Amino acid sequence: MNKYTDVLIIGAGLSGLMAAAKAAEQGKKVMLVAKGMGAVGLSSGCIDLWGYNLEDPNQVCQDPLAEIARLCAVNPQHPYARVRDVLEESLLFFRRVCQENGYPYLDHRGGNWLLPTALGTLRPTYLAPASMALGDLQQVRGVLVVGFRELKDFYPDVLAANLKKSGVLQANCPLNTLMVCAGGGELTPNTLAHRLENPVVVDRIVDQIKPHLLPGAVLLLPPVLGERWDSQVAKNLAEKLGHPVYEVANIPPALPGQRLQQMLLHHVKGRGVEVVIGCTVNGARVADKRCTEVLATGAGKPIKISAKTVILATGSFLGGGLESKPGKAWESIFRLPVETGHEKWSARDFLSMAGHLFNQMGIKVNEHLRPVDKTGEVIIENVMVTGANLAGCNHPIEKCGNGVAVASGYKAGKLAGEVGE
Amino acid sequence: METDKAQVVVIGGGATGTGILRDLALRGIPAILVEQGDLAHGTSSRFHGLLHSGARYAVKDKEAARECIEENMILRRIAPNCVELTGGLFVQLPEDDPQYADQWITACTEAGISCAEADVQELIKKNPVLSPNVTRAFKVPDCAVDGFRILWGNVNSARRYGARVLTYHRVSAIHQSNGRVTGVELINQLNGQKRSIECEMVINAAGPWGGEVAAMAGLEVNVIKDKGTLVAYNHRLMNMVVNRLRPPGDGDIFVPHGTITILGTTSTTVDDPGCTKPGRDEVLALIKIGQEMVPELESYRLIRAFAGVRPLYQAGNATGGRSVTRNFALLDHQQRDGLAGMVSIVGGKFTTFRLMAEKTVDLVAGKLGVNAPCRTAREPLMAPVSEELLERGKRVFGVPGARKAAERLGDSFAQVVEQVEKNPDKGRILCECEVVSLAEIEHAAHSGDSFTLGDIRRKTRMGMGTCQGTFCSYRTLGALSGYPQFAGNHREYLTKFLQKRWKGMRPVLWGQQLREAQLSTGIYCTLFAMERMR
DSSP states (O other): OOEEEEEEEEOHHHHHHHHHHHHHHTOEEEEEEEEEGGGGSSSSSSSSOBBBBOOOOOOOOHHHHHHHHHHHOOOOTTTHHGGGGHHHHHHHHHHHHHHHTTEEEEEBTBBOOOEBBBSOOOOESSSETTTOOOOOOOOOOOOOEEEEEEEETTOOOHHHHHHHTTTTTTTOOOOEEHHHHHHHSSSSSSHHHHHSSSHHHHHHHHHGGGOOTTTTEEEEEOSSSSSSOOOOOHHHHHHHHTTTTOOOSSSSSSSHHHHHHHHHHHHHTTTEEEEEEEEEEEEEEEEEEEEEEEEEEEEEEEEEEEEEEEEEEEOOOHSSSSSEEETTEETTTTEEEOOOOSSSOOOOOOTTTOOOOHHHOOOOOOOOOOBBBBOOOOOOOOOOEEEBTTTOOOHHHHHHHHHHHHHHHHHHHHHTTSSSO | EEEEEEEEEEEESSSSHHHHHHHHTTTTTTTTEHHHHHHSGGGGGSOOOOOOSSGGGTOOHHHHHHHHHHHHHHHHHHHGGGGOOOEEEEEEEEEEEEHHHHHHHHHHHHOOOOOOOOHHHHHHSSSTTTTTTTEEEEEEEEEEEEEEHHHHHHHHHHHHHTEETTTTEEEEEEEEETTTEEEEEEEEEOOOEEEEEEOOOOEEOOGGGGHHHHHHOOOOOOOEEEEEEEESSOOOOOSEEEEEEEOOTTTOEEEEHHHEEEOOOOOOOOOTTTTTOOOOOHHHHHHHHHHSSSGGGGSSSSEEEEEEEEEOOOOOOOOOOGSSSOOOOEEEEHHHSSOOOOEEEEEEOOOGGGHHHHHHHHHHHHHHHHHHOOTTSSSSOOOOOOHHHHHHHHHHHHHHHHHHHHHHHHHGGHHHHHHHOOOOHHHHHTTTTEEHHHHHHHHHHHHTTSSSSSHHHHHHHOOOOOOTTTTTTHHHHHHHHTGGGGSSSSHHHHHHHHHHHHHHGGGGGSSHHHHHHHHHHHHIIIIIIIGGOO
């Protein structure tokens, strides 16, 4: 099968979907192919932009945009330095898309939210879906952590013990835990979220929670409140209880990331993007520094796709965009070079504050997101690289992965209509 | 300071020490075993998991070979749930000296080890990963053995006869008076508290730490510390143990265990008995040699590397390595050094631990005037799980889960099944890779000698599978947070556990395992911001 398109996006993670949304908005014929569902479904569902101060990396950053401006000056190799020109408009675009689809993402007066996780830690993030956007833990007058007996991935006592230790709550703030029953059996986050779509189940949960509510308390729940982005579960639960209800970040699978992905997929399909999931791109033909076609397999059949612009949103090692052997790493479709440095790929401590080199490995690009070699020469002119594939981002420590994905995906989508064709 | 009394104190909770404890208990000699960490945290969990037929030693070390085959047959009988009867192969490649094979066949026959030549084509058909260049192959009675399980089997059996065990207690002094040992002093490694035990005899079974322990009594025992690195593949590459048919060297044994395969090992002399850091260069060297037998080795996923220290012994001063005997030596310090009440058992191999224990306790019993004969070769380690119980297990855990749990738990399986029958919620699987249920984890937590997530891991295999604890360590912490010993500092408990797993993953971070590492740093740093947790 042969296919033709203006813009081909490989990968259905956050940067690929952003690229698709932006390119489609500009009237391009866009095709998005992906092997699987993309790593955004594994993420918190929030948009982390920049978490901590450059000078004091234990201090939560109050103004991420200003901090990123400083970052670009001291670390011009950081992916943000390539996308800073569009950073703010990319965030506006992202929020507009979310808003249009009835799934608003909220900011915290331009600063960072400091949101609780299932482990009872706090994580800074820039944009959060309404169901996670807990304003200010210092102000709350009580917390009730609610777990489900059917779920093995959430432990209210662990959350409560560590939240207490974090010192963010007022000293006299009551912090209680409760286990409720959603009908029995053993459920995964997805099957529980499905069950909670039933209002009768929600009513039964409300009955179980009500006797334990203290005035002014907020409720923290695992991220299972609703299957889809347009679900009303969190809202209904809060209304029926008369108390605010929040989902906290938890180990995958977690619904907020999945909802964000579904919503963006729904959006791009609605804008005419042809989406093929379950399609693996195995290779490409390149002539005169241009990609003339990519070779893929979908449903067991070979597909050849030619495009004016190819956006490589294949998601680092985890997504399969990068591959490695002892001492060697490379990009998997075009065999673009990946610098591995001479140092060790990982730090001795798993939780090292310096992070691990393998998470920073990726493809070097110029200001148009074109892959470049060591000398800065463009390797393939009509290919752009986005998201976790970009070199130089220490995202697990910096808390900026989804921010880089939004901005680089947006920029690639925008440039797809402007240069290199 | 708390003071205990026992006739005998055994130092070292490895295979030999626990074997000795069981033997003492079965002969009615009151004993306490002390161990600085958890049982098997040292050499006894850091090996191939190979129950030698002895064929590997037949040419160079006939006595060791003969002991191996005898002990191999005994352990099959007394600990069937700890031994997988895989059978073993010795394969010859074109670059191996064909004359060695003839020498080896003769040596095996003389040592009483059956070695039958196999049809090479048929073998490769059954084990397609093997090199098509194999020239000759022989079947021997090698097996795979579960070190953790045997050790706990020894201890549980010994406890039934009144023996005691103190884990996380390091010996800080050995007291003596008038040329006779009078007791030991211990430091609790978890809370720093001191404690002492008065005794008539001390048995030094501290493996690579044997020299250090002897030094506390003012004695010199020359234990050569020989580090061996091994790697674990996330696949059952072959159905038999596969050895290279040539003089023993690095990287020439593959041992299948359940769903994984272990390849090893290397040999380097080290100074520190606790030096268990697997080196990346050693790992790469292993894979390179292993490829000669399994050409496609590079394409299989590694989950981790690990290293153990062999306590080799040679009277006098010797350098170490492959040339040192794998035989054991029993040192009677009364005879040798004039210190009554102390013996050291050094050298040897996992396969012959029971025999080492028997010889040691024969000597000790003689000194104590006890005439009871050794029973460890006859009496099974644990009662077999009945068919009826296994059926009940299958109803609560499913077929594969029940089988794994029954093998792991042995005598305790009945209790765990009963728990789940009473409360089905406890049947949920917290470790999906190794199919470990909440009930089993709670059982391990209740045992009285689980203080860390690592202790739970060694008892249940939680965290040992493909995800290396990424999901199940968090769940286990959650499930156990109500237990006083796990209610403390979550960051510390979890970090220690994840760090130990990380240590093994680091030398093999490429391919699939690098993807896994990206996922686990994604979960614990990106999602949980645990690097900044207080």
